[in-house]
Amino acid sequence: MDFELDDEQRDIRDTVRRFVARELAPLEPEFLRRESFGEPGLPQDELRALQAKAREFGFWGLSTPEEYGGMDLPAVTRSLVQTELATTCVPFRFGGGADNILFEASPEQRDEYLVPTIEGDRLGCFALTEPGAGSDASAISTAARRDGDDWLIRGQKTFITNGNDADYAIVFAVTESGGRGITAFLVDRAAGWTSTPIATMGSWHEPATLFFDDVRVPGTAVLGEVGKGFELAMRWVGKGRFGIAAQCVGIAERCLRMAVDYAGVRETFGRKLGTNQAIQWMIADSETELEAGRWLALRAAWDVDRGADGRHSAATAKLFCTAMAGRVVDRALQIHGGMGYTKDLPLEWWYRAVRVMRIFEGTDEVQRMIVSRDLLRGYTRIGGHLA
Numbered sequence: 001m002d003f004e005l006d007d008e009q010r011d012i013r014d015t016v017r018r019f020v021a022r023e024l025a026p027l028e029p030e031f032l033r034r035e036s037f038g039e040p041g042l043p044q045d046e047l048r049a050l051q052a053k054a055r056e057f058g059f060w061g062l063s064t065p066e067e068y069g070g071m072d073l074p075a076v077t078r079s080l081v082q083t084e085l086a087t088t089c090v091p092f093r094f095g096g097g098a099d100n101i102l103f104e105a106s107p108e109q110r111d112e113y114l115v116p117t118i119e120g121d122r123l124g125c126f127a128l129t130e131p132g133a134g135s136d137a138s139a140i141s142t143a144a145r146r147d148g149d150d151w152l153i154r155g156q157k158t159f160i161t162n163g164n165d166a167d168y169a170i171v172f173a174v175t176e177s178g179g180r181g182i183t184a185f186l187v188d189r190a191a192g193w194t195s196t197p198i199a200t201m202g203s204w205h206e207p208a209t210l211f212f213d214d215v216r217v218p219g220t221a222v223l224g225e226v227g228k229g230f231e232l233a234m235r236w237v238g239k240g241r242f243g244i245a246a247q248c249v250g251i252a253e254r255c256l257r258m259a260v261d262y263a264g265v266r267e268t269f270g271r272k273l274g275t276n277q278a279i280q281w282m283i284a285d286s287e288t289e290l291e292a293g294r295w296l297a298l299r300a301a302w303d304v305d306r307g308a309d310g311r312h313s314a315a316t317a318k319l320f321c322t323a324m325a326g327r328v329v330d331r332a333l334q335i336h337g338g339m340g341y342t343k344d345l346p347l348e349w350w351y352r353a354v355r356v357m358r359i360f361e362g363t364d365e366v367q368r369m370i371v372s373r374d375l376l377r378g379y380t381r382i383g384g385h386l387a
């Protein structure tokens, strides 16, 4: 068994590592300063300039097919990139990405939504969750009814990332034609939906509530097929899970590095903090859990690359890595004492930010449902991937 990266994976990982060190890490103090003054994030023009710079070096559209100018990287390589980017709190993504299900668009929709989204000229949001339906997404009640060739959409969506900034939404609504099905629609804000932001404990994924009051869209607004929207929604949710696990690995890696460095210089009672067994054990537990998480995250990505059904491994990776990152951030913050609690360091920001990762794109409990169902129904054999 070979746990080595190949040359291409190592080259890409190292290039992103250098990009983080040279371009993103220097922005951390400014990012944290803005945060503490209630101005989350960095100015959009600054982020877009960085994206343009990265594009000059070929880093653009990591998962976007080459026909759209993207890199179309294998999932394992993408996972390595996501881990590197997550070692800084500066929220940066390489440009050129679009939601995976947008590739289901018709040729006209590709020109109107997919291509401008890839180019960064349009911003979409994914609107599935409702006040009455989160974990049980099939229970949504937003409805779309026919009116001639058009559809009228009525209902409410909530906790929608980018929902207050997006100029269009991928909206999932119940459609009655041919039985109770769920259909996905591409709906411009200009068609009449409104939004209000929701204040949350983190400032990473600013969600919003979206209101649809008989919003009229043409028949051509359907994404994919009428009645097939739920499958699209599950494909969207599923694709993010191994990426979240990979991000958690990067966050934990950076926090552990900070903890080790601090334990090596901070002195209490006349000796280095790291000479105390209480501190050593926190470091050892963090390293052990981080390594376990790293391999779960990579294994989930590897399943995608080899065309296996990756739902089980993605669920185990997301379940473990999100909680692991929470524990490692907590220990790193503890090792830093009062300094860890200040807004001068990114630890308190991560402490708040990682919490949502156990909630969105399937809560801990939903991941446990998937994993246990797979085993109890015999869909997955214990250790089956080694057979």
Ligand SMILES: Cc1cc2nc3c(=O)[nH]c(=O)nc-3n(C[C@H](O)[C@H](O)[C@H](O)COP(=O)(O)OP(=O)(O)OC[C@H]3O[C@@H](n4cnc5c(N)ncnc54)[C@H](O)[C@@H]3O)c2cc1C
Pocket (backbone or CB within 6 Å): 126, 127, 128, 129, 133, 134, 135, 136, 158, 159, 160, 161, 162, 200, 205, 206, 207, 356, 359, 360, 361, 362, 363, 364, 365, 366
């Ligand atoms: C910051 C943020 C960004 C988000 N972005 C998006 C987005 O872009 N698009 C989108 O559509 N949604 C988004 N969401 C919504 C997110 O996916 C939901 O919050 C999540 O699926 C949980 O749904 P809920 O909040 O309604 O909790 P509920 O479904 O009400 O569940 C409440 C709690 O009970 C648990 N639970 C539920 N059922 C069971 C059961 N049968 N057994 C055991 N435990 C159970 C859940 O795990 C959870 O802990 C976002 C949420 C947040 C916080």
